[in-house]
Amino acid sequence: MKNCRTKYPVLFVHGLNCNDDKFFYWGRILNELKKRGCIVYTGDTDAWGTIENNALQLKRKVEYILNETGCQKVNIIAHSKGGLDSRYMISALNMDKYVASLTTISTPHHGSKTAEAWSRRKRLIKTAGFLNNRLWKAFGDNDPQFQNVINSLSPKNVKILNSKCKNSPNVYYQSWGAVIGSSKEDVLMRLLRLFCFKHDKETDGLVSPESAKWGVYKGTINSISHRDIVDRRKIKNKNFDSVMFIINIVEDLRKKGY
Numbered sequence: 001m002k003n004c005r006t007k008y009p010v011l012f013v014h015g016l017n018c019n020d021d022k023f024f025y026w027g028r029i030l031n032e033l034k035k036r037g038c039i040v041y042t043g044d045t046d047a048w049g050t051i052e053n054n055a056l057q058l059k060r061k062v063e064y065i066l067n068e069t070g071c072q073k074v075n076i077i078a079h080s081k082g083g084l085d086s087r088y089m090i091s092a093l094n095m096d097k098y099v100a101s102l103t104t105i106s107t108p109h110h111g112s113k114t115a116e117a118w119s120r121r122k123r124l125i126k127t128a129g130f131l132n133n134r135l136w137k138a139f140g141d142n143d144p145q146f147q148n149v150i151n152s153l154s155p156k157n158v159k160i161l162n163s164k165c166k167n168s169p170n171v172y173y174q175s176w177g178a179v180i181g182s183s184k185e186d187v188l189m190r191l192l193r194l195f196c197f198k199h200d201k202e203t204d205g206l207v208s209p210e211s212a213k214w215g216v217y218k219g220t221i222n223s224i225s226h227r228d229i230v231d232r233r234k235i236k237n238k239n240f241d242s243v244m245f246i247i248n249i250v251e252d253l254r255k256k257g258y
Helices: 029-035 051-069 082-092 113-119 122-138 146-152 155-164 187-200 242-255
Strands: 010-013 040-042 074-079 099-105 172-179 216-222
Touching: 010 029, 010 051, 010 082, 029 040, 029 242, 051 074, 051 082, 074 082, 074 242, 082 099, 082 155, 099 242, 113 122, 113 146, 113 155, 113 187, 122 146, 146 155
Parallel strands: 010 040, 010 074, 074 099, 099 172, 172 216
Antiparallel strands: none
């Protein structure tokens, strides 16, 4: 069994449309890491919080972890929009001295043309936002902001964020991307891929590999969906072992001294 006891605790930060309280975002991953000695935490951010608001929530969580463990830093593994929340926290909120590494998986670091196309459908996005915000408020979000979040993911707005959130020399940044390709494992993501293809070409159902590149780009995983890469559905995928994927990432962080 691989040793995943890293020098610093690992904080997992989820993406859109889910939270850590009501839904087990990371499937079987966290339990398997704990079996291997890893100290893990979840970010507990809003499902539809803005990047800025979620970054504030993450800052409070990091401060809590440091106080509880006595450690000087944390490692962050973030999926999808969670990577943008984390980068904003690190750079804009001056938390870089408390973060050893940031690993992002299918994060739209360069925006989503699909999100930009959705944001132009004003009437639809307004109606969807009203219903979505009410739902997620009931699920525990502090301040769900569907419309603002969708707008923030356009390439133009993410470019502005990137100009404000430069990488810190104190933090090791690495990233992964994915494409769903012809995989038939995740029907929902296959349908979303068809819609996204017009705007973003090949994606994992939501995010293109080109947009996922940040820091040291470790590669593009083929035939895996945006959800299955982090074991959201907790199924055995014939194309890819998402649990071992994260375990290997954590073991590598340990070997690097993080």
